[in-house]
Amino acid sequence: MILLRFGELTLKGKNRNVFENRVMSHISETLAPYPRIKFTKAFGRCYLELNGEPYEDVAEKLKTVFGLVSFSPVRKAPLDLQAIREAALSEMRRLPQPPRTFKVSARRADKTFPYSSMELNHLIGGYLLKHTPGLKVDVHQPEVELHAEVRQEGAFVYCETIPGLGGYPRGSNGKAMLMLSGGIDSPVAGWLAMRKGLLLEAVHFHSFPYTSERAQQKVIDLTRKLAIYGGSIKLHMVPFTDIQVKLNEHKMKHLLITLMRRAMFAITEKLALKHDAGGIVTGESLGQVASQTLASLHVIGREVRLPVLRPLIAMDKSEIIKIAEKIDTYATSILPYEDCCTLFVPKSPSTKPNLRITETIERRLLWLPDMLNLAVERTETLTIGGNETDFRKNEQLF
Ligand code: ATP
Ligand code: MG
Numbered sequence: 001m002i003l004l005r006f007g008e009l010t011l012k013g014k015n016r017n018v019f020e021n022r023v024m025s026h027i028s029e030t031l032a033p034y035p036r037i038k039f040t041k042a043f044g045r046c047y048l049e050l051n052g053e054p055y056e057d058v059a060e061k062l063k064t065v066f067g068l069v070s071f072s073p074v075r076k077a078p079l080d081l082q083a084i085r086e087a088a089l090s091e092m093r094r095l096p097q098p099p100r101t102f103k104v105s106a107r108r109a110d111k112t113f114p115y116s117s118m119e120l121n122h123l124i125g126g127y128l129l130k131h132t133p134g135l136k137v138d139v140h141q142p143e144v145e146l147h148a149e150v151r152q153e154g155a156f157v158y159c160e161t162i163p164g165l166g167g168y169p170r171g172s173n174g175k176a177m178l179m180l181s182g183g184i185d186s187p188v189a190g191w192l193a194m195r196k197g198l199l200l201e202a203v204h205f206h207s208f209p210y211t212s213e214r215a216q217q218k219v220i221d222l223t224r225k226l227a228i229y230g231g232s233i234k235l236h237m238v239p240f241t242d243i244q245v246k247l248n249e250h251k252m253k254h255l256l257i258t259l260m261r262r263a264m265f266a267i268t269e270k271l272a273l274k275h276d277a278g279g280i281v282t283g284e285s286l287g288q289v290a291s292q293t294l295a296s297l298h299v300i301g302r303e304v305r306l307p308v309l310r311p312l313i314a315m316d317k318s319e320i321i322k323i324a325e326k327i328d329t330y331a332t333s334i335l336p337y338e339d340c341c342t343l344f345v346p347k348s349p350s351t352k353p354n355l356r357i358t359e360t361i362e363r364r365l366l367w368l369p370d371m372l373n374l375a376v377e378r379t380e381t382l383t384i385g386g387n388e389t390d391f392r393k394n395e396q397l398f
Helices: 013-030 055-062 081-094 117-131 185-195 213-230 241-248 253-274 294-301 317-326 355-364 368-377
Strands: 002-006 038-042 045-049 068-073 075-077 101-108 144-151 154-158 175-179 199-206 233-239 380-384
Touching: 002 013, 002 055, 013 045, 013 055, 055 068, 075 081, 081 117, 081 144, 081 154, 101 117, 117 144, 175 185, 175 253, 185 199, 185 213, 185 317, 199 213, 199 253, 213 233, 213 380, 233 253, 233 368, 241 253, 241 368, 253 294, 253 355, 253 368, 294 355
Parallel strands: 101 144, 175 199, 199 233
Antiparallel strands: 002 045, 002 068, 038 045, 075 154, 144 154, 233 380
């Protein structure tokens, strides 16, 4: 069996139930390929009964579920001392690293069982010591704590706790549009937003034929990686070439990036309203490039009214890369295909754009509003990844 633990620590009462049910629904969807798995809820705890399904594969899947804080493989033994001892020994032997020190924490919930918790600690501990050369007891800082819970329906033994992703259940905080480039940052920003319970739709601006089809494929691949966690994700491919070319004709070269990014935000907001999304997520990080100074963030952000979420705003690049590696987007992100922003980069972009001047210039671009709408009209939408086809609801819980 697998014992599941849910977050957040601050959840109480009814909220906790809603939270757990949402995570369980995500788990049952994720584990649809393993039909023999059964869910049981007992004494306020949730278990998966594997019924012969492969533990390792199931564990890998559980590591993609938001809202799950940790889980433990648990062996259920009959209510018999020797059976409990043997279950404990086989659980200790399953550990990837044999521990040097351990302690037993037994709990007798079923008071009809003939041994008390203290007695069980000794009876199980002694057995493990006898059968494991070199193992020692350390009650203060053991490398491994072996738990044995004796209940009416059996004894539950476990000693391994595997961290989950934590965060909020998928989709529990509404939907946002992720501005997804082919770079390192935006996929990480999207993942962090999803971990906070946001459903995502992705928006990508391409400058075909200046940017290649392979650059588009890269964004599709990144979206697929995110879909492992988020379920299927809609990817909106926005043709941005015409707007970029026209903006590039303007003589105010140092404002080009600012104007370009405002155009991107404007289009993203239109798409958000069209698809019922309540916010915009970007991979911006303070100070990283000219368009990510406080002044630039201000002038660019003022283009839209929806909240702009920037999960990476205070993170260092090395921290961002660490997450990119963990969620397996890094190798794809560093493939050297050109992004639309790198095409028309002026020599010295302004790090301190002025809102009033920018807005005045923009107002004179009489062609711009129509072209923003045209870009939205010409946007192509793909649905990427997820296992929505074999979605299975679990009758026992809902
Ligand atoms: P990233 O690594 O995410 O590409 P970056 O460090 O290259 O970010 P910028 O190019 O200034 O920074 O982009 C900042 C943010 O703007 C990106 O994180 C992304 O959210 C959005 N963005 C940039 N280019 C595109 C694009 N072609 N399509 C969609 N969003 C984009
Ligand atoms: Mg980029």
